[in-house]
Amino acid sequence: MNKQDNILIIGAGLCGSLLALRLAQRGYKVSVYESRPDLRTVDISAGRSINLALSDRGFKALRLAGVAEKAREICIPMYGRLIHDIKGNTFSSNYSGRDNECINSISRGDLNAILLTEAEKHENVTIHFNKKCTSVNIENTIAHFKDYHTKEEFSINSDVIFGTDGAGSVLRKSYYLERKFLFSYSQNYLSHGYKELEIPADKKGNHQISNAHLHIWPRGAYMLIALPNMDGSFTVTLFLSYDEGEYNFDNLTSEEKITEFFETQFPDALKLIPNIKEEFLNNPTGALGTVKCSPWHYKNKTILLGDAAHAIVPFYGQGMNASFEDITVFDAVLNENLGDWETVFKTYEKARKHNTDAIADLALDNFQEMKNHVANPLFKEKRILEMALEKEFPEEYFSKYSMVTFKDDIPYAVAMKKGRAQDKALLNLVADADFKQTDNLRNLLKKVQEETNEILQEDEIAGL
Amino acid sequence: MNKQDNILIIGAGLCGSLLALRLAQRGYKVSVYESRPDLRTVDISAGRSINLALSDRGFKALRLAGVAEKAREICIPMYGRLIHDIKGNTFSSNYSGRDNECINSISRGDLNAILLTEAEKHENVTIHFNKKCTSVNIENTIAHFKDYHTKEEFSINSDVIFGTDGAGSVLRKSYYLERKFLFSYSQNYLSHGYKELEIPADKKGNHQISNAHLHIWPRGAYMLIALPNMDGSFTVTLFLSYDEGEYNFDNLTSEEKITEFFETQFPDALKLIPNIKEEFLNNPTGALGTVKCSPWHYKNKTILLGDAAHAIVPFYGQGMNASFEDITVFDAVLNENLGDWETVFKTYEKARKHNTDAIADLALDNFQEMKNHVANPLFKEKRILEMALEKEFPEEYFSKYSMVTFKDDIPYAVAMKKGRAQDKALLNLVADADFKQTDNLRNLLKKVQEETNEILQEDEIAGL
Numbered sequence: 057m058n059k060q061d062n063i064l065i066i067g068a069g070l071c072g073s074l075l076a077l078r079l080a081q082r083g084y085k086v087s088v089y090e091s092r093p094d095l096r097t098v099d100i101s102a103g104r105s106i107n108l109a110l111s112d113r114g115f116k117a118l119r120l121a122g123v124a125e126k127a128r129e130i131c132i133p134m135y136g137r138l139i140h141d142i143k144g145n146t147f148s149s150n151y152s153g154r155d156n157e158c159i160n161s162i163s164r165g166d167l168n169a170i171l172l173t174e175a176e177k178h179e180n181v182t183i184h185f186n187k188k189c190t191s192v193n194i195e196n197t198i199a200h201f202k203d204y205h206t207k208e209e210f211s212i213n214s215d216v217i218f219g220t221d222g223a224g225s226v227l228r229k230s231y232y233l234e235r236k237f238l239f240s241y242s243q244n245y246l247s248h249g250y251k252e253l254e255i256p257a258d259k260k261g262n263h264q265i266s267n268a269h270l271h272i273w274p275r276g277a278y279m280l281i282a283l284p285n286m287d288g289s290f291t292v293t294l295f296l297s298y299d300e301g302e303y304n305f306d307n308l309t310s311e312e313k314i315t316e317f318f319e320t321q322f323p324d325a326l327k328l329i330p331n332i333k334e335e336f337l338n339n340p341t342g343a344l345g346t347v348k349c350s351p352w353h354y355k356n357k358t359i360l361l362g363d364a365a366h367a368i369v370p371f372y373g374q375g376m377n378a379s380f381e382d383i384t385v386f387d388a389v390l391n392e393n394l395g396d397w398e399t400v401f402k403t404y405e406k407a408r409k410h411n412t413d414a415i416a417d418l419a420l421d422n423f424q425e426m427k428n429h430v431a432n433p434l435f436k437e438k439r440i441l442e443m444a445l446e447k448e449f450p451e452e453y454f455s456k457y458s459m460v461t462f463k464d465d466i467p468y469a470v471a472m473k474k475g476r477a478q479d480k481a482l483l484n485l486v487a488d489a490d491f492k493q494t495d496n497l498r499n500l501l502k503k504v505q506e507e508t509n510e511i512l513q514e515d516e517i518a519g520l
Numbered sequence: 521m522n523k524q525d526n527i528l529i530i531g532a533g534l535c536g537s538l539l540a541l542r543l544a545q546r547g548y549k550v551s552v553y554e555s556r557p558d559l560r561t562v563d564i565s566a567g568r569s570i571n572l573a574l575s576d577r578g579f580k581a582l583r584l585a586g587v588a589e590k591a592r593e594i595c596i597p598m599y600g601r602l603i604h605d606i607k608g609n610t611f612s613s614n615y616s617g618r619d620n621e622c623i624n625s626i627s628r629g630d631l632n633a634i635l636l637t638e639a640e641k642h643e644n645v646t647i648h649f650n651k652k653c654t655s656v657n658i659e660n661t662i663a664h665f666k667d668y669h670t671k672e673e674f675s676i677n678s679d680v681i682f683g684t685d686g687a688g689s690v691l692r693k694s695y696y697l698e699r700k701f702l703f704s705y706s707q708n709y710l711s712h713g714y715k716e717l718e719i720p721a722d723k724k725g726n727h728q729i730s731n732a733h734l735h736i737w738p739r740g741a742y743m744l745i746a747l748p749n750m751d752g753s754f755t756v757t758l759f760l761s762y763d764e765g766e767y768n769f770d771n772l773t774s775e776e777k778i779t780e781f782f783e784t785q786f787p788d789a790l791k792l793i794p795n796i797k798e799e800f801l802n803n804p805t806g807a808l809g810t811v812k813c814s815p816w817h818y819k820n821k822t823i824l825l826g827d828a829a830h831a832i833v834p835f836y837g838q839g840m841n842a843s844f845e846d847i848t849v850f851d852a853v854l855n856e857n858l859g860d861w862e863t864v865f866k867t868y869e870k871a872r873k874h875n876t877d878a879i880a881d882l883a884l885d886n887f888q889e890m891k892n893h894v895a896n897p898l899f900k901e902k903r904i905l906e907m908a909l910e911k912e913f914p915e916e917y918f919s920k921y922s923m924v925t926f927k928d929d930i931p932y933a934v935a936m937k938k939g940r941a942q943d944k945a946l947l948n949l950v951a952d953a954d955f956k957q958t959d960n961l962r963n964l965l966k967k968v969q970e971e972t973n974e975i976l977q978e979d980e981i982a983g984l
Contacts, residue, residue, distance in 0.1 A: 238709040238807055238809075239707075239709075240707060240708040240709050241705075241706065241707055241708075242704075242705065242706030242707070242708065242812075243703075243704060243705055243706070244704040244705075244706065245702040245703075245704050343702055345702075348706075434981075476982075479982060480978065480979075480981075480982035483981050483982050484978050484981050484982065487981045514944065514948050515944075517898075517944075517947050517948050517951045518940075518943060518944035518947055518948065
C-alpha cells in the first residue's frame, strides 16, 4: 500500500464522504462514486427532512477529521425522552444523570453536505454523482457503473475498493454472488415497518412541543417518535407491524381507518400533524433490517465499511455513530503502519466486528424498550434509580445507555456485556424490593456493583 | 387444498423422501425430483460411508410413517462418548443415567434407500433422479430443471412446491433473488471445516475400538470424532480451522506435516487409520454452516422443509432428527384441517421455527463442548453429578442433552431454555464447591431445581 494507490469509494453518503475526507487528509488519492445526485445542488425541500441522532462516538470521528464544530452548529441537543401516554399526559426521562450529556438531532442531508464540501477541498479527492454501481468484479477490483443521466455504462479499475454503499450494498451482494470464499451473511427484517410524518413549525417558525427532548408515544405493539428539526418542525416516525394486530400497515388503507387509529392511539400527536391522511397514504413504508456479515474484506482488494458491513435498526440512535466510529477505528489501524492493505483490513475487522455485532443487538433490544418498557412501572423505577446513581456518582456509575451513548472509550461489546448484567442486577433489585428507599445511595451503588459482578462471574462459569 | 393438487417435492434426500412417503400415505399426489442418481442402483462403495446419529425425535417421525423398525435394523446403538486424551488414555461419559437411552449410528445412504423404496410402493408417488433444479418461479409455481444425462432443460408446473433440497436449496435461493417479500436470511460459517477419514474393520470384519460409543479426541482448537458402521469400520471426522493455529487445513499440505499432526495430536487414532495420507490429501474439506431464514413459505405456493429451511452444524447429532421432526409437526398441522395451504404453511412455521432456531444454537454450543469442555475438570464433575441424578431420579431429572436427545415431547426451544439454566446452576454449584459430596442426592436435586428456577425467574425479570 502506498499513497499512489488509486482508491475507489463506492457511495458518498455519511460514511463514504467522511472516509474520503479522512483518507485525503492522510494523503491518499480517492475517487468517490455516488448513485444519487449531489444533495447540495438539487432542491430536496420537496422531499422529507430526515434527521438522525448524533452523539459522542460520532463526534469523536468528526473531530478526527476536523469537522466537529461545523456539525455542532446544526445540532439540536436532546436531554431525554418525553413520553406521551394515551391520554396526552407526558413525563420526561433523562438520558443521563450527568449535566450536559445529551444526544443531538441533526439533518442527515445538511451533515452530508458539510462532509462532501470538506472532502472536495482536497485536490486528491474527486466525487462523481449520479453514477450507480451495478456490480463489482472483486478479483480484479473493477467496479461497473451506470450513469443515471446519460444511461452510459462504464467500469472503473482501481487498486483498492471501499464499499460504503449502505444497507443495500452492491459490493456486499457481489461477495455473496461471486462465491469466491465462505461468506457468512445475514439480513434480518423486523415484522414492523416505518413511515415518516411531519409536525410543522408554528406560525412563528417555532417548535410546537419541547425541542430539548426526543418524543415517544409508546403503545406496546407500535409507537410514534419525533425528533426536532432546525426549521421548527419535527420529523415523526411511526413504527407499526406490517400485518399483525388490530392496526397494521396492511389494513390502514382508508382515511377513516387512519384517522381512527391516530384519534384513539395518539390523540395529542394527531392534533399536531395537519396532513396526516395525505402523508400516511403517500409516504413510503420503509423496512427495518439488520445486516451482519464476515469477512468484510476480500484479499487486499476490497472492504465494506459503515451500513454496507453492518446495517442496524434505528432504535439506539447509533447507526450513524457506529459508521463514523468505523472511520476512527480504521484510522487507528492505519496509524499502525502494517504495510499492506490485507493486513490492515484483517486487523480492522478483528478490532471492529464484535463491536458492530454488539450495537446491532443492542439496537434490537431497544425497540422493545422504547415501544414497551419505557411505560412499564418496574422499568420507570429502575431509570429513576439509575439517574440518581449517575447524578450522585458521575465518575463511578454509568447506565448501559450512557456507556453506549456517551462513553466513546468503552467499546460497544463491553458496554453490552456489562450493561446487560447491570440492568439485570438493577431490575431484580427493584423487583425484589430488595433495597430500601431509605438506604443511602452509596450502599445501593455497592449492591448493584456486587450483583453485576456476580452475574458476570456466573455467566463466565456457565460459558466455561 | 385437496388430494388432487399436484405436489412437487424438490429433493429426495432424507427429508424429501420421508415427506413424500407421508404425503402419499395421506393420499396426496406427489412428484419428487432429485439431482443425484438413485443411490439404490449406483455403486457408491467407492465413495465414503457417511453415518449420522438417529435418536428419539427421528424415530418418532419414522414411526408415524411406519418405517421405524426397518430403520432400527440398521442401527448401531451408542451409549456414551469415549474420550481419548493425547496419551491414548480413554474415559467414557454416558449420554444418560437411564438404562437403554442411546443414540444410534446409521448409514445415511441405507436409511435413504429404505425411505425411497417405501415411498415408491405408493402409486401416487413418482420419483425422478438426475434432475437438477436450477431455479423456481415462485409466483407461478414453476420449477426449472436440467437432466444430468440428456442435458435437456425442462420445467414442471405444479400446484404446490415443497423444497427439501438441503442446505444449498435452490428454492431458498429463489426467495432471496426474486425479492418478492422481505426475506430474513442468514448463512453463517464456522472458521473450522471438516474432513472424513476411515478406520477400517479388522481382518475378521470386527470393529477395532468400542462400537457402543461415539469416540472423541478433544484437543481444544480441533477434534477428531468417530462413529461405527455396520461393516466394522468407523467413519472418522476431523474438525479443524481453515487458517488459524499451528495446524490448519491451509498449512497441512505435505505428507510430513500431516503425519506430524496426527503423531503428536492423535497418536492412538493414527495407528488405526492406515491410509491417512491419501485420505487426507484426496478427500474434500467440507464447510460447516448454519442457515436460518423466514418466512419459509410463499403464499399458498411454496414451502421449505428440513435443511433447506434450517441447516445446522452436526455437533448435537440432531440435523436429521430435526428434519424428520419437521414431518411430525407438519403432519400434525395437516390433521387440523385448516382448509388451505397458506394457513397450513403459516401455522406450521409458527409452531416450528423457534424450535429449529433453538437446535441450531444448541448445535453451535456443542461444538465448544465437544472439542473443549468434555476434557475440562469442572465439566467432567458436572457430568458425573448429572448422571447420578438421572440414575437416581429417572423421572425427575433430565440433563439438557437428555431433553434434546431423548425427550421428543419437549420442544427444542424449551429444552434449550431450561437446559441452559440448569447447566448454569450445576456448573456454578460445582465451581462454588457449594455442595457437599456427602450431601444426599435428593437435597442436591432440590438445590439444582431451586437454582434453575431462580435463574429462569431472574432472566424473565431482566427481559421484563
